Amino acid sequence: MPGASIRIEFTRSYQMMNFLKEVPSFHVVLYLQEKGLQYEGSSPAHFKHNHLVMSEKLFKVIIIGDPTVGKTSFVQRYVQDTYRRDYKGTVGVDFALKIIKWSETQTVKLQLWDIAGQERFTWMTRVYFKDAHGCIIMFDLTNKNSFQNTLRWKKDVDSKCMLPDGSPIPCMLLANKCDLAERQVDQMEIETFYKDHDFIGWTETSAKEGLMVADAMRFLVEVMLRQSGLHSISPNMLDTVDLKPATPASSSCPC
């Protein structure tokens, strides 16, 4: 039955197992209420030995903001845990893939699009924004202008992409370079701003020191998973994400 798909809900896992013994060969999406988990597979072979397959989710995340705020450094820190002072300015777009084992049954693949901040490339961004599931908008804490411009970036995203239900894609606001002393933007201002403009949260980060980089991404993934209808969020993960609600007080950035 090529292309066909069904969804069957179970209250208990043994009911799901019994069903799997009988099921003919076609694509199934199984939803287990007891644990709030969803599994997908193309035939019973994927579920043999009473072992449920890993569910895998791919998200496209765009990282935008003015030039030199630290977007490329952030992606490199997150994906490779490295930092260099001398990334040549991004031209066009760079891609990176990060694979996260989110829970026993859930793998998340993040396709990170590191988009150049230059004005002259904005005509290309509609293509880049297409089908994005989430967004990081970054500014440099030591550059007030880059903070003010985040509003333009947010409006740009909201006008160019939305979720299938018409709502805006989740956007996280990141205040990078928190390792530097010479700040031009204060926390109260950011706090008011992120609420007024419908960001899902904000935090200070330092790509240089690796502060709050993984935490910020984990928070965004959590929201994307929820919005994609999958509820397979590891309780352990939730315990370690300290960004809800995203306030400066919840940031663990010590700078």
Ligand SMILES: Nc1nc2c(ncn2[C@@H]2O[C@H](COP(=O)(O)OP(=O)(O)O)[C@@H](O)[C@H]2O)c(=O)[nH]1
């Ligand atoms: N002090 C400090 N410098 C940073 C940080 N992140 C990036 N930089 C520096 O800022 C400059 C621009 O970074 P880059 O990642 O190329 O910015 P992009 O243009 O937004 O991709 C580089 O010299 C980086 O070394 C950070 O967290 N702290």
Ligand SMILES: [Mg+2]
């Ligand atoms: Mg760059």
